[in-house]
Amino acid sequence: MTQSLSSIPARIPTQQFDPHALKAWIKSQALELGFADCVIARPDAQDELPRLKAYLDQGFHGDMKFLEENLEKRANPTLLVPHTKSIICVRMNYLVERPQPRTVPDFPNSAVIARYARGRDYHKTMRGKLKTLSNLIREKVGPFESRPFADSAPIFEKSLAESAGMGWTGKHTLLIHKKSGSFFALGELFSSLELPFDEPASAHCGSCTxxxxxxxxxxxxxxxxxxxxxxxxxxxxxxxxxxxxxxxxxxxxxxxxxxxxxxxxxxxxxxxxxxxxxxxxxxxxxxxxxxxxxxxxxxxxxxxxxxxxxxxxxxxxxxxxxxxxxxxxxxxxxxxxxxxxxxxxxxxxxxxxxxxxxxxxxxxxxx
Incomplete structure (x- = not known):
């Protein structure tokens, strides 16, 4: 079980680990747990804040009033989880079978449910696997502060993942990965570990509409x-x-x-x-x-x-x-x-x- 923040010392004895080697090991553990990808993001989403404010000003969020709250925490993850030094971003593919490329099926008598929602609630699956990843890291490096999220807090999760190369934002506003498309769910593990950050990927939507x-x-x-x-x-x-x-x-x-x-x-x-x-x-x-x-x-x-x-x-x-x-x-x-x-x-x-x-x-x- 992930330890509570109040019970863990702020100073973390991880100096004996090479940060690049530790980062590579964390990524390998994430893949073994069933995550399709793992990147390390810096705890900073200030660039996304003006875009959200413009979105809110236009009323595009409808009744989702929660988007109007905790703007400072969204932009600065360390306000949400103190001592955060890096954010381990992961994704899970959710397609059970690949659809026919560039085709929207037409079965008008069928009840169409979005593919991510046909099985178990992914939020629970994601958080469970992130807690397991946290425990594996703790076994290796000793005590450190961590907190898992899966669309469950005021976080710019797409922006954080994008900033670390998980993909780019498509014109439909979803994250796209060059080798995996966009049928995946995102999750984050806020961490007090000082890990090297990954770099953003380039965008590839081009003129496609x-x-x-x-x-x-x-x-x-x-x-x-x-x-x-x-x-x-x-x-x-x-x-x-x-x-x-x-x-x-x-x-x-x-x-x-x-x-x-x-x-x-x-x-x-x-x-x-x-x-x-x-x-x-x-x-x-x-x-x-x-x-x-x-x-x-x-x-x-x-x-x-x-x-x-x-x-x-x-x-x-x-x-x-x-x-x-x-x-x-x-x-x-x-x-x-x-x-x-x-x-x-x-x-x-x-x-x-x-x-x-x-x-x-x-x-x-x-x-």
Whole structure:
């Protein structure tokens, strides 16, 4: 178990280790634990702060008010974890199988869940492996301060990883690795070890605009600028309210997240599959139809999403998303029947989307 910061002396007896050799050893241990890559970043993200402030000023973050908080800690990681001298950044590939290059599958009756969310919650997997890595380092060098993170604190994790050569930020705002694409999750181990820092990689998006062109809701409003208020991932996961009607058709059958901008990216021709079993789909979440998911009651949802990222959206919002998917599906009389049958079981917010879905189905029937 990672030791608490208060119980560890600030002075660390690691002088007997060559820092370059220790860095290489740490990276080798990270790879053996199942991480796809490991780089060492300096605890400084000041350059990212002006970009975040501009993003917030434009309101692109929607209801994600947490992005407005702890700006100083985001820019200066040592304010979050004192005595931090280096940040060990890692990534885990999450693809179970490689998709067909530069193609977005079209199965309109299927319920599409983002690939990272079909198995166990990666946050738990990531933190567990980072704690193991910390313990391995401690066994080698003695006591040192460390704290693991996986999208769980005010950290510019993408910026830190990018500054140390994990990849570059693509026009869709996700990190891209030249030999692995972008289907990976990030994690960090804040460390009091003085390790040599890695250097940033060069960017390779060039004139490509594939991700911008493919976005179903045109959420990528300019290269490297994402308006979350239009993004399907935000709308189907973070947002709890009534989804604007003009965005519903673009959502299609995506009920939790969206992979389109990644699927179309040329660099994901090099995407690697995962070696971590936790990412393998559970409860058929890679092959269920919209109507099958529509049959889930709240008890089934809770049972089938235990330890899953799907818990984040909550049952009502999940059913809201499925209703939109059914409305966008090809016409079938059973779709209308099932929507009406369960309408009164849900809140007004869900009912609004059910009514819209019924109207969409009726319109397709009449046409």
């Amino acid at each position: 594939a991700c911008i062109d493919i976005c179903p809701t045109q959420a990528i409003v300019a290269p490297y600028q994402l308006d979350a208020r239009k993004c399907i991932a935000y709308l189907t996961i973070e947002y709890q309210g009534v989804i604007p009607e003009e965005l519903r058709r673009g959502i299609g059958n995506r009920v939790f997240g969206c992979d389109d901008c990644q699927l179309i990216c040329p660099w994901n021709s090099f995407a690697q599959t995962t070696t971590v079993a936790d990412f393998h789909p559970r409860h058929g979440l890679d092959r269920l139809s919209l109507i099958e998911l529509w049959q889930w009651d709240e008890a089934t949802f809770l049972a089938n999403t235990e330890g899953s990222p799907l818990r984040r959206t909550g049952y009502e919002s999940f059913m809201r998303n499925i209703a939109i998917g059914i409305g966008n599906a090809p016409y079938h009389p059973n779709n209308i029947e099932q929507l009406i049958l369960k309408r009164n079981q849900y809140s007004e917010i869900v009912q609004i989307h059910i009514d819209w879905a019924v109207q969409e189905q009726q319109s397709k029937r009449n046409n």
